Amino acid sequence: MKKRIWMPIKKLYAFKFPQLMGRILLLVLALFFVACIAIGASISTSTHSSSITHSTPTPQQNTIHYDDIKETAVAGSVKVNVTLAEYTIVSSETHFHAGMTYYFVVANRGHVVHEFMIMPEKPDGSELPPDLQYKGQLIEIEQIAPGTTMTINYTFSSSAAGRYEIACQMRGHYLAGMKLPIRVTK
Numbered sequence: 001m002k003k004r005i006w007m008p009i010k011k012l013y014a015f016k017f018p019q020l021m022g023r024i025l026l027l028v029l030a031l032f033f034v035a036c037i038a039i040g041a042s043i044s045t046s047t048h049s050s051s052i053t054h055s056t057p058t059p060q061q062n063t064i065h066y067d068d069i070k071e072t073a074v075a076g077s078v079k080v081n082v083t084l085a086e087y088t089i090v091s092s093e094t095h096f097h098a099g100m101t102y103y104f105v106v107a108n109r110g111h112v113v114h115e116f117m118i119m120p121e122k123p124d125g126s127e128l129p130p131d132l133q134y135k136g137q138l139i140e141i142e143q144i145a146p147g148t149t150m151t152i153n154y155t156f157s158s159s160a161a162g163r164y165e166i167a168c169q170m171r172g173h174y175l176a177g178m179k180l181p182i183r184v185t186k
């Protein structure tokens, strides 16, 4: 009697076992797919947000860094008109003197946001890698809206003599042509 009952149960388990394993496998696969989708979504979100954010390495402490600045000209300063557009930078002055104060009038005449930076070049005038440019930058006015004008007084220090460039490092703008070599001499 015992044997008769026991045998069918054993057979039942023997029959159900592969089905059970199949279901567990399916469940594991489903969880794996969900995890993959979640990871994929988080990666695409982070790439997406980084493409919007204008990532800037921490500039040197002596960098004048502004988003919005409208100063009035300091007495005795030399006015410099800078015009930003897609994708050019025009400046009324490209030769500056160390120790002299300049009044930069930076107008965005384009249709997109631009920025105004003064960044170092190599002594021979060739480009530095971007991280080194950021480290040695003198001025940065970020996020200049189309149709607006920012004004800033800036005095080149006596140790600032060298080759620089006025640049816009908004994504792709620099490579599109938004750089203008300038020189600071004693």
Ligand SMILES: [Cu+2]
Pocket (backbone or CB within 6 Å): 113, 114, 115, 168, 169, 170, 173, 174, 178
């Ligand atoms: Cu730009």
